[in-house]
Amino acid sequence: MASSIWPYKSPGIPDHLFERLPGIPLTKREVRILLLSYLRLEPDSVLWDVGAGTGTIPVESGLLCPDARIFAVERDEEVVDLIRHNCTRFGVKNVQVIQGVAPDCLSKLPKSPHRVCLEGGKDVHKNLEQVWQYIQPQGRVVAVANNLDSLYRLSETLAKLQARNIEVVQSSVNRLETRGPTQVFAAVDPIFILSGEKF
Template identity: 65%
Template structure:
């Protein structure tokens, strides 16, 4: 259901509507749209969002899939509380915040997912190996990489796991901003979005 703060059925909540903390990554609106489209959500999907940061993805998906469930995994207590506050701001009731470090905490999480979003992280290969065990056939994983090393690690893991229907998208987003008396286009940091499915 739409919230009073975002009374629309489309994703793409402006970044400034989220509460944020200095130094905590916030997935920018345009990148969020790409990521959510790659998840290919169903009305009742169960999403694990690992490395949920500010909670932008859990909030957007929680609003898009009111019959679904989102489990947001975040290792830092202060950041986990931030996710909860953002869910409260948007009146999202179907997000549960899991405070813990992946992949170690994943075996305790219920229900198991049919969609997994992994937003960065140093242990990306270990996390991918772990979540693959919980995914059903036709389950889908979307992971982000901010550099070539992470992209290689994700690609190598997908190959070892025999993921199918692999897609790689690199964002190229420019936003119009006012600086002084002029308006100029400012580039958002490019990011790779890698997705794959468990089909056997």
Template identity: 40%
Template sequence: MSETPWLTIVGLGEDGPDGLSPASREALEKAEIVMGAARHLALLPELTAHTVTWPVPFAEGIPLLLSQKGKRVVMLASGDPFWFGAGSSVTKHLQTGEWLALPSPSTFGLAASALGWALENTVIAGLHAAPYARIRPQLFDGQRILATLRDGKAVAEICAWLSTEGFGPSTVHILEALGGPRQKVRQTKADTLEFEDIQHPVCIGIDVAGHGAVIPLTAGRPDDLFDNDGQITKRPVRALTLSALAPRPGEHLWDIGGGSGSIGIEWLWAHPTTSASAVEINPERADRIRENAARLGVDRLNVVTGSAPEALSDLATPDAVFIGGGISQDMLETVWAAMPNGARLVANAVTLEAEVLLANWHEAKGGEMLRVELAASHPLGRKRGWKSSYPIVQWSVVK
């Protein structure tokens, strides 16, 4: 651990040196090297330190920064470097004590102040380097969202996306160069955007409105949210399955026989720190899973095209496993061996052969067996009657 930090991360606002704290000014005066984006460097007066323009893409600048260890280095970042900023991308390569952070007001704080929004009731999103669909689960009438964007052109892109999703009536507040002399705040409707002179840096505030499909909060979301070819764990059974899988923060799921990806996607909706791998042998279905995940805001779903158990060998260790298709003795043996103690397994069977297999494993390993029989009303002549689905046997167990 270094006794004196060699790196100072200075959060810089659009007002340049006028908004810097005394500590930030002192760090810049004593620095031997100042690294930052060209836009940040241009905000500062002439420096005695050697200046280095941070390259694009951002990741290429990290080795360059780390190579300066031993010198007095200042890294310039926007606002609060540790709130959707560049700070953690650098400090994960350092040991505690090697850096000192001197933040300025964040973009989100400045935006909330400009709009009069309570931050604790507002969804915060960094969309400057992420798909717009990341906010799809938060789109419902009355929600407020603050999001950073890549550049001015991205405003038109996200407005078009909102309109496509059925939220074109949303009010979009366009906030440019917050905190500086160029600050500008304008508003429009997503489906009637006419501004073409939007300048970087820019963030937006979205007052969500419209009649697009709202993603419910509880497990067992509507089937029509997921594009599928019929291979989907239907809503009632999915709700029971996810209840048995019991997702917890930070856990990883194996979804074997992904189908439409509905189980893995709902698992990922449970908490932003969850992760999942969906294994699907059919390439078309695997592509459909990727498309569903991207469209529904969980592009972090890892989709593996291949057959189980062979395709399981390179996956991260699971905390929970769901087997929704292709159950076999070989698969169960492989999965059981890969599961650490405390991991949960849920398997659904439709055929008699699979049911017998699960019954044998239940006898050997314990857990719970559940038989699910569902019937839905259907037209029967001029009246209605019950049409039964195939019964499903579910085995759930903790190793």
């Protein structure tokens, strides 16, 4: 699937190309590349992105795997409209946006996932417990923790669920930015990325 805005066959769409709303989180490009690599999408994967925010992961996944089925879950109507807008902007047609509160809405999703991306939130570990019931055997979960408490709870939950091949990585990215007459390296907020597989 080609996009006139991002005609390349590689992930890493620059952040400024996405439409945004004030206060709605956007997964930064460098973090997005890591998330996509840990998801290990296959051409026909079913992906759930729970807490999809601006819709960066659904857009990138849709462009990389046009035969995949992608479900983006968000609770706020305005944010749901933003995700749809970004999908249209990039010409992505294989994303279905679901308005609902996780984990309550997960049972209504039409297809069991091969891959799940859990993008933050204070109760991300509870969402992990719920999606584990639905994910197919040999499926993968990738979750984001932006503080030590979430990291601990996610690690504990993956262990309790007996996930296999658990990996944890902390991103540490600095970007060159112009500030007044000088250029400085500014840190992108560090986050933890956890992944595991169901057998």
